[in-house]
Amino acid sequence: MSELLTCRRCGREQPPMPAPPLPGATGTEILASTCGDCWQEWEKMEVMVINELRLNFMEPSAQETLTRQMREFLGLSEAVDS
Numbered sequence: 001m002s003e004l005l006t007c008r009r010c011g012r013e014q015p016p017m018p019a020p021p022l023p024g025a026t027g028t029e030i031l032a033s034t035c036g037d038c039w040q041e042w043e044k045m046e047v048m049v050i051n052e053l054r055l056n057f058m059e060p061s062a063q064e065t066l067t068r069q070m071r072e073f074l075g076l077s078e079a080v081d082s
């Protein structure tokens, strides 16, 4: 039985998503901080962000920009310098 998490974006207590939505540390962080509903909202928003900012994923900066937008949307803290 899984524990509830308090979603950083909507503030509701929700069961976590069944699996990290992204690979790596970011996926783990999102899994621990974001409910499935808010993740689905981001997936819709992501398309708009990509179109609005005309992100070109041939450029390395595009993924960084998208990640920054995603963290802002989901209410995740900025990546902390280690």
Ligand SMILES: [Zn+2]
Pocket: 007, 008, 009, 010, 011, 012, 034, 035, 036, 037, 038, 039
């Ligand atoms: Zn949420």
